[in-house]
Amino acid sequence: EPEVTQTPSHQVTQMGQEVILRCVPISNHLYFYWYRQILGQKVEFLVSFYNNEISEKSEIFDDQFSVERPDGSNFTLKIRSTKLEDSAMYFCATSRWGGETQYFGPGTRLLVL
C-alpha cells in the first residue's frame, strides 16, 4: 500500500538555524499538507499546497515558514530561523483530491535547542 514518507525522522538544531523537512507524497496525490504536533497536544494545521502554490495557511505559518515542491516529487517545509517553540512533530499529509481523505506520514521530530 502506498505511503507518505518523511525525512529525516529526527532533527536536532540550534535556535536560529534553518531546517528543511522533506516529504515524498503518495504518487497520484495532488494536494499536500503540513501539520505539527507539540508534545502532548493536538495536531495543528500549518499549510496546504496544490498546483505549486499555497491554497490555505494557518496563523502559525508565518514568514519564517515556506513550502515548495522543488523537483516534482519531494514536498518540503523550510523553517528559516528556528525558535525554541518550533520544537514539535511535523507531519506531512497528502490527498488525491481536495476534500478527500488525507494520509499522514510518520513525522519528523524537530528539537530546537
Add this chain to the structure above:
Amino acid sequence: GQQLNQSPQSMFIQEGEDVSMNCTSSSIFNTWLWYKQDPGEGPVLLIALYKAGELTSNGRLTAQFGITRKDSFLNISASIPSDVGIYFCAGQLGQAGTALIFGKGTTLSVSS
C-alpha cells in the same frame, strides 16, 4: 479558530469491553475523519465519513456522521490490547484542499 470538543479525554477499560468516544462542534463540517496515533508515529486513518447520517464500519470500529453535521462518534467493540493509543477526530469545513481541524484526542488504555 474552529474547535472540536472531543470526549472523553482518556479511558481505562478491560479487554473485551466496548468503547465509545465522540466529537462535537458549533460548526458544520463536510467531512469527519477518525485517526489513531501510536506514540512517536503519524496519525493512521481509521474511518472517513462524507455524508450526514452516514454510519460506517471498519472491522470492530463503527463511526457515524451526525445528522446535524456538527458531531461524530466512534465505537470500538470487544477491545483488545492493541487498541491502545490516542484516537483523534478530525473535521473538514470546506471542500478542496482544506485544513483538517483536530480534536484533542482520547487516550485509550486496555488492560488484559
